[in-house]
Amino acid sequence: MTVTVERGVTSKQPHAGHPRRPRDSYALFLLPGVLAFLVVIIVPFLMNTGVSFTDWQGVGSPEWSGLANYRELLDDSEFWASFRHSLFMVVAMAAVPTAVGLVLAAALFDYVGKHFGSKTVAVLRACFYLPQVLPIAVAGIVWSWILAPDNGSLNELLKAIGLSSWQQDWLGDPDIALYSVMGVMVWVQLGFPLVIFMAGLQRVDPQLHEAAELDGAGWWRRFWHITLPQIRPEIYVVLTWCTIAALKVFGAVYVLTKGGPGGATNVPSYFSFTTFFEKTQVGYGAAISTVLTVMILLLSLIGLKLQTRAEEREGS
Amino acid sequence: MLTTRKRVVATAVMLAGSLLLTSCGDSDSGSSGDGKTLKLWHYEAPNSAMGLAWNEAIKEFKAKHPGVKVEFEEKGFEQIQKTAPMVLNSSDAPDVMEYNKGNATAGLLSKQGLLTDLSAEVTKRGWDKKLSASVRTTSVYDANGVMGSGKWYGVPNYAEYTMVFYNKDLFAKYKIPEPKTFDELTAAMDTFVKNKVTPLANGGAEYIAQQYLYQLALSKANRAWVDSYELYKGKTDFHDAAWTYAADTFADWVKKGYIGKTSSNVKAEETGVSFIQGKAPILFSGSWWYGRFVDEAKFDWGTFLWPESNLTLGSGGNLWVVPKGAKNKELAYDFIDITMSEKIQNLLGNKGGVPVAADTSAITDPKSKTLIDNFNTLSQRDGLAFYPDWPVPGFYDVLVSETQKLITGSEQPDGYLDALQEAYDKGVPKQ
Numbered sequence: 001m002t003v004t005v006e007r008g009v010t011s012k013q014p015h016a017g018h019p020r021r022p023r024d025s026y027a028l029f030l031l032p033g034v035l036a037f038l039v040v041i042i043v044p045f046l047m048n049t050g051v052s053f054t055d056w057q058g059v060g061s062p063e064w065s066g067l068a069n070y071r072e073l074l075d076d077s078e079f080w081a082s083f084r085h086s087l088f089m090v091v092a093m094a095a096v097p098t099a100v101g102l103v104l105a106a107a108l109f110d111y112v113g114k115h116f117g118s119k120t121v122a123v124l125r126a127c128f129y130l131p132q133v134l135p136i137a138v139a140g141i142v143w144s145w146i147l148a149p150d151n152g153s154l155n156e157l158l159k160a161i162g163l164s165s166w167q168q169d170w171l172g173d174p175d176i177a178l179y180s181v182m183g184v185m186v187w188v189q190l191g192f193p194l195v196i197f198m199a200g201l202q203r204v205d206p207q208l209h210e211a212a213e214l215d216g217a218g219w220w221r222r223f224w225h226i227t228l229p230q231i232r233p234e235i236y237v238v239l240t241w242c243t244i245a246a247l248k249v250f251g252a253v254y255v256l257t258k259g260g261p262g263g264a265t266n267v268p269s270y271f272s273f274t275t276f277f278e279k280t281q282v283g284y285g286a287a288i289s290t291v292l293t294v295m296i297l298l299l300s301l302i303g304l305k306l307q308t309r310a311e312e313r314e315g316s
Numbered sequence: 317m318l319t320t321r322k323r324v325v326a327t328a329v330m331l332a333g334s335l336l337l338t339s340c341g342d343s344d345s346g347s348s349g350d351g352k353t354l355k356l357w358h359y360e361a362p363n364s365a366m367g368l369a370w371n372e373a374i375k376e377f378k379a380k381h382p383g384v385k386v387e388f389e390e391k392g393f394e395q396i397q398k399t400a401p402m403v404l405n406s407s408d409a410p411d412v413m414e415y416n417k418g419n420a421t422a423g424l425l426s427k428q429g430l431l432t433d434l435s436a437e438v439t440k441r442g443w444d445k446k447l448s449a450s451v452r453t454t455s456v457y458d459a460n461g462v463m464g465s466g467k468w469y470g471v472p473n474y475a476e477y478t479m480v481f482y483n484k485d486l487f488a489k490y491k492i493p494e495p496k497t498f499d500e501l502t503a504a505m506d507t508f509v510k511n512k513v514t515p516l517a518n519g520g521a522e523y524i525a526q527q528y529l530y531q532l533a534l535s536k537a538n539r540a541w542v543d544s545y546e547l548y549k550g551k552t553d554f555h556d557a558a559w560t561y562a563a564d565t566f567a568d569w570v571k572k573g574y575i576g577k578t579s580s581n582v583k584a585e586e587t588g589v590s591f592i593q594g595k596a597p598i599l600f601s602g603s604w605w606y607g608r609f610v611d612e613a614k615f616d617w618g619t620f621l622w623p624e625s626n627l628t629l630g631s632g633g634n635l636w637v638v639p640k641g642a643k644n645k646e647l648a649y650d651f652i653d654i655t656m657s658e659k660i661q662n663l664l665g666n667k668g669g670v671p672v673a674a675d676t677s678a679i680t681d682p683k684s685k686t687l688i689d690n691f692n693t694l695s696q697r698d699g700l701a702f703y704p705d706w707p708v709p710g711f712y713d714v715l716v717s718e719t720q721k722l723i724t725g726s727e728q729p730d731g732y733l734d735a736l737q738e739a740y741d742k743g744v745p746k747q
Binding site (some may be wrong): 057059149150169171172173174258259260261262263274279280281 | 397398401402404405420424425427428429430520521576577578579580581582709710712713716717718720721723724726727743
């Protein structure tokens, strides 16, 4: 009892001997976020994981099936094919946009900005960023018109410039469809790294570039030896963020191909969706999404770890 | 006493708990209603035959039930299809709802105890006498959720079937007579191909392509074959004569140019539009297009049943179902009764739908008359063979995906049939 009274007094008089720790007052501000995270992310994730150990059709009582869904997943060629497609998506949504975004950001910053002014840079940056603002459903429908085999704009353009032999069934040919979706995703994704890298370039000390230029370093050498190392934190953030986006890509595949033709563009999130709602195999769908979540978490942790290590190396 | 941090944590846990309890809701409240409100959901477009008929039925219902408020919510087909089990399992269920028929949909819900057994009401109000045997099949489900026998869980007010829509102007342009036989149909397609016109409107990304294929199989099948495939009354062998003929012929038609090689990723809507725009002279699809073609096609067109086939795709339409948790079931039955009345059925027929209980002499529109006459022909010869994706949940996606491969040539007919067999055997109920 004595202890309780003492603690009570202490809490009422934070400045009398035991000043209130900032962490306690911060906790109040974190409360709404924590609650939302708990209700929207953690609890559904745990429930989903629980469901993944059952044989459930979404209604009625779920029957406990242990690891059966995970065992089935290991032998499911469709699931592994969807994961292979995910790796292609990582190339399209993380690797290519990061590489191209870097070069474009540096070109806009170093060349276009100096020769055409900041307004031109702002307009170009907005143009590159526009696909990020467009709802993916809208972008997908527009691209499905562009890539339509019979009277799509791309095929019409190729015909108009005398390249009829290059015309393709861009989204309907299983040998090409995945690359077509990848192309659309590069277009969608490019604006994000570009904007982040341009923001990063703002904080690079211009004197470094000036000094290198005086020493006779060309644009490429300055880009390689100054720009790249200086904006490494941004590169890590972009790569991690885009890789996660690539692994859970859904909207574009849904609108453009619905995983077809013949499963050529199926990805885990779409596979999970059809398993849930079309096949009503909720338990199995939950297992797919649980595996997907765990993989995304692992990749994110690896990304963060690499970033921290690199920062520590630079610090030391 | 708790420290500040502990209080924060405790509050968080309590709040989270109460939020969770709230979000889970009372899944079995099912309290009885006040008889003053009818909560109704359907997903027919307001300008479609069904939409117009159901709206008229709502007016009629209000007139007959003064003081009762109708809370109508227009839903999307996909919306109801994907969320029905969750909604019906909650206290938000409507009193009466339009729902898709078949083992994987209404059958599944009935098996899970989410739908009201309407058997007593069906007999009492005489709905069973108005529905033909083939239309009735999708209304009754056994304890395993398999259609064809058991209790009544839904009532269809219209029917649907597939037919060949053809562009008379294009046929006339190339001097092709209306095909009466299968050979004449293929001869017509040959003529179109010679004139560099792809004859068949096709969409591989959705249901259109698989329906061509199923129709080809049906032309070599009989009722026992359908019962075996759809109702599990025997073993289905995808390498039998009918399926083999269908897959071989379909692949051959792609080679011959009857079906566009670039149609593998085309959606149903685009397929219909290509017919409406006069690009494709022939479309084999369902009566659900009929009203739209009447409205939008700017050329002369006609229809005929698939030549030399007793069976075609079709069934009773979507069902009116009464959720188990419905609060005003009597009002729901009254509403269904009105949709079955001659007045509403005749309206449905005159607007391009296929009514199940109309007075045919009251159908005045000539195109609608042809539509209904063709249905009666089919109905009399027990010719409705349902749809290929019904037997197994998720089979629709398998059919789409595998038929796309057949169109692109990345799969041979034999491999195609192997894939169907594997998915079918995996999903068919173990009895």
